[in-house]
Amino acid sequence: MISRFxxxxxxxxxxxxxxxxxxxxxxxxxxxxxxxxxxxxxxxLGVSDLHIAHMLWGGLLMLAALVVLFSFLGxxxxxxxxxxxxxxxxxxxxxxxxxxxxxxxxxxxxAIALIYIIFVLLFLLIHYIRxxxxxxxxxxxxxxxxxxxxxxxxxxxxxxxxxxxVLLDRADITSPLVHHLRLYMxxxxxxxxxxxxxxxxxKEWLIQRYRLLVLHRWFGGGLIVWFALQGVAxxxxxxxxxxxxLNAGYRNSEQTLVAxxxxxxxxxxxxxxxxxxxxxxxxxxxxxxxxxxxxLVSILITQV
Numbered sequence: 001m002i003s004r005f006x007x008x009x010x011x012x013x014x015x016x017x018x019x020x021x022x023x024x025x026x027x028x029x030x031x032x033x034x035x036x037x038x039x040x041x042x043x044x045l046g047v048s049d050l051h052i053a054h055m056l057w058g059g060l061l062m063l064a065a066l067v068v069l070f071s072f073l074g075x076x077x078x079x080x081x082x083x084x085x086x087x088x089x090x091x092x093x094x095x096x097x098x099x100x101x102x103x104x105x106x107x108x109x110x111a112i113a114l115i116y117i118i119f120v121l122l123f124l125l126i127h128y129i130r131x132x133x134x135x136x137x138x139x140x141x142x143x144x145x146x147x148x149x150x151x152x153x154x155x156x157x158x159x160x161x162x163x164x165x166v167l168l169d170r171a172d173i174t175s176p177l178v179h180h181l182r183l184y185m186x187x188x189x190x191x192x193x194x195x196x197x198x199x200x201x202x203k204e205w206l207i208q209r210y211r212l213l214v215l216h217r218w219f220g221g222g223l224i225v226w227f228a229l230q231g232v233a234x235x236x237x238x239x240x241x242x243x244x245x246l247n248a249g250y251r252n253s254e255q256t257l258v259a260x261x262x263x264x265x266x267x268x269x270x271x272x273x274x275x276x277x278x279x280x281x282x283x284x285x286x287x288x289x290x291x292x293x294x295x296l297v298s299i300l301i302t303q304v
Contacts, residue, residue: 013143013167014075016130018082023122025086030094030115042106055095061088075150093118117304140170141178148181161185220280227273227291234266234302265301269294 012018033054037043065085068077096118097111098104135143144167150160164185171178213219241259276290 010139010142011133011135013135013163014078016126018078019126019129021079022082022086022089023119023126025083026090026093026122027119029087029090031090033091033094053095053098054091055098058088058091058094061085061091064088073149113304120300120304135167135170137170137172140167141172141175144168144171144178144181148184151185220284223291224277224280227276227294230298231266231270231273234269234298238262238266262302265297269297269302272297 062085065081065088068084069081071077093115095106096115097106097108100111100114101108144164147160147164147167151157151164165182168178168182168185173179238259241262272290272294276287276294279286279290
């Protein structure tokens, strides 16, 4: 029973990319809705006492994404479903304030912090899923079969062909199915799928531009200056908060606790940045790792 349950959940080697697209679409959707409502002064969609909340549209979009994912095979429907579902989730979670308050208060101030925490937790989940872990023989074969289906539908795209052969290398080489799939992939003539070709070319172009930026002589110095300015900005913000609290006399309120957490996280952020700067000459990689830790402290504690 346990073995059957375990084999019912085969890891998808492309799950990280689809989930990342879902997250980006969710954040963009939520921010776009907030900006639109602010510009249009929060219009009411409905008549008389009726108001059609955009949370309902979010639910419809997530339903549409599920219909697409259940109805079609291939990477394009998966990407489309991830994007549509992400837009729907952003519209859904944007009205969190209405669902957790007795008076349906959309402007409930803590709601935006809770939405931020939800997105951070979703980001951490995706980051965990994207951590490289070797696939088993069975998982590699199942993922290879999925990509072989891509070649049947859209031709022998070079990217798909390369990834399929890598997966077959990790599968059980004694399996006759693996042998026949390898022959099928190696004998097929490469033919780029126009839709996938545009996607991969754009992706490769962005990667090359980023590499050129990182290798530029001023990149390292600019990065250090950026983190230093960020530390100064945090120190000024925390100092101003402490000053306001002392002037207002909130010595025993929850604001004192918030100020203490902000002070501690900002101090820790500054220490991590300093350690990264000290590592810069010896190892850029170690410096980047310390900068990453500083950013995580800012994202997971200070910003919340």
